[in-house]
Amino acid sequence: MATDSMVPPGESPEPFHEEVPDPRRRDFINIAAVSFAGVGAVAIVLPLINQMNPSADVLAQSTTEVDLSKVEPGQAIVTTFRKQPLFVRNLTPKEIADADAVSLSTLRDPQTLEQRTKPGKKNWLITLGVCTHLGCVPLGAREGENRGPFGGYFCPCHGSAYDTAARIRQGPAPKNLLVPDYKFDSDTAVTVGVAS
Amino acid sequence: MVRIISSLVGAAFVFVLAIALFGTVKTAITEPAKEGPEKVFHLHPEDIHLPSAGWFGKFDNRQIQRGFQVYKEVCSACHSLKYVAFRDLTKIGYSEAEVKAIANQWVIEQPTVNPETGEASTRKNVPSDHFPSPFANEVAARAANNNALPPDLSLMTKAREDGPNYVHALITGYRNPPAEMKREFPDFTTPKGLHYNPYFANLNIAMPPPLTQDGQVTYTDGTKATRDQMARDVAAFLTWTAEPNLEARHGAGLAAVIFLAIFIFLAWGAYQNVWRDVKH
């Protein structure tokens, strides 16, 4: 930066040249001050961004406990997990067999029913009720709803059909219905939101 | 013209103020104001030097845990703590499991709806719950407390002048009215159901003395539970409930001040540098 040109007329620029042998050392402090201000500005932006993250009270309610004792085979219940619908289904042996009969190579998002359930609890299919296409709630968890051509869930928004393991089989959705982290507290109680 | 109008307006205000001043002076002479007992006998709380006080104050978690115990065993019978959640207790050194147990064993349960019948019901507390109120509503609270409403304690130390010291002084300050009171204010009485306390704004408080004897609470850490100690501890606890982010605030403040001090130094240098050959 040409500071000489900044000197107003009527002032002799000479003293500057006499006093300072190395003007670049003097400019250093300008650069340092401006850089420091930049660092400060970034530091102050962080809390402004962070405040939009979930607050402590929202995070505190990020687990859901589900009582399985009243869900008969062939039935499903809808509860909520992190303010989203959660489908808990007790699969019948036929539904399990249907799911196992599907060849993985035909699947858009290849996963076996074993991978989507807990060991020894193959009949308990716990998924989010959020279509992986654009977030609608698929039908099929409540009594009497259309379960679609593959007998699992069917999303009415754009026609995504899920099979009995809640895997995507037809329609625009790219992924299977998401299986959240959960663990069995007992044979009839599950905590959703914590890894097992 | 402006000057004439302004002088008239100014004179009008000054004249009305002169009349008012005359009235004030006259009243002050003919009926000198007398200070009431709540002025003369009111005491200011003494400083208890909590570790959280001052610019570099920090919480003493063991003390706050003791204070929490006092709240739990004494205060919570009448006073709510509605802005504090059980989960917040992890910040004063309880583990998640301990918090879960504390919430689960809390005597007062959370109001809820019976999922089968839809009737009003209660359930056990979980860590994400806020501390439940001991009374269903204000009417119930007043009915149970001689028509006085026990205030929520979450913000008490910020809602009173010199809060932490006030809490300690108030709890330990119950006594009989001094002998001079009878001489100076023969009309002063402590109505039935109220209690004399010189730290309370109007000297008569509805709350009965909450800490009546040493050892009312048995501390698990071996600290001797004198009345003074319990009052200090509960003051420390309520300082935390009112300002749980105090330590983070002091820490961030120190960093901010150091950063700004360096910035000011650099900015001053840049300022001198830019102006070095301009007299001003």
Next chain:
Amino acid sequence: MSFPWAKHYEPKQPLMRWLDEKLPLPRLVYNAVGAGYPVPRNLNYFWNFGVLAGAALAMQIITGVVLAMHYAANAGVAFGSVESIMRDVNAGWFLRYAHANGASMFLAVVYIHIGRGLYYGSYKAPREMVWLLGVVIFLLMMATAFMGYVLPWGQMSFWGAQVITGFFSAIPLVGETIRVWLLGGFAPDNAALNRFFSLHYLLPFVIAGVIMLHIWALHIPGSNNPTGVEVKDEQDTVPFHPYYTAKDGFGLGVFLLIFALFIFFSPNLLGHPDNYIEANPLSTPAHIVPEWYFLPFYAILKSFTADFILPAKLWGVLAMFGSILLLFFLPWLDSSPVRSANYRPKYRIFLGILLADVLVLGYVGGAEPLPRNVIMGQIAAAYYFAHFLIILPWVARSERPRPLPNSITEAVLAKHGGTSLAHSAAQA
């Protein structure tokens, strides 16, 4: 803009040239606060406060917009939502304390800015419009600050709303109707809280707009300076950038340090404990006081205790509004051609008394209504009006100002020992 020697914006890069043709925004900034704005070279630190006020407004808007993402303007949950910000929202305590103390910082900076204008005669011709717009900004700030104080819905919020809307009930005949209209009810409640929130969000942007007019009006005659002598030629000025940007950077650092001390170490010092008690329409706090920045005006309101033709309450309200509105007439009340109080020996004394007077009013505004305090307040209020409406016009005519320097440069060089006087004269 105004001086023929002002530097011209000459973009060198093609992109900046293109932008300059289509939307000359960089040129506008360059001429407003860049090298294109020549500023008197002799400004002292009091001239930092205009930029500081702008910075304070920017910080209030940023923290305010962010807080509005978490605040709920409903009488049932407003207090709780503020507590949730303080406890649960990430960095919420910082944002809320910054906003609450930021209001005090903003008002403090603006009071010093106004005091600077009074001392150095910045309100006089040719800068009357700058001053008038400044008074408009001040009024908008007071309205914004008041409505913001209501939002946490504590005891002082509620009773402040009650008392301030009560001013309007002093108006004869229609007063009570106006009060009920303002509140949307018979006492402050949801309706009042919601409209206060809406307006509290809106007004800062209106303030920002008026600030632009304020700066525009300033750039026509250019900045005043401590001598009050107009700029005569190029050697009287320096370009705003880098000279005053560097100085303002330093000033901003000091301002932020003081601000940080409030936020982090005594965030509730300027607040009132009663505002940590949720609003209760059935119980008035023992001692209602406004925030510190309103105390002098509150003292004027309280000083009118006698009926005279009009009821005392109406006098108080008239006087309180009058005490601010009279500032609109200041450029014409003070007809002295000399601007700076440095060269006005009598005015300077009275201005000193006014400063002490406003401090006394501030004390009385927050003090208990003991006879001693009321008497002090009444005398101080009388001086306030006498100062602006009677003494100022009289002083302007009767005093003999000290000799003014011929130019800003002469004053500067005289201060530095006067050795270069000949040099400067030769240049001129």
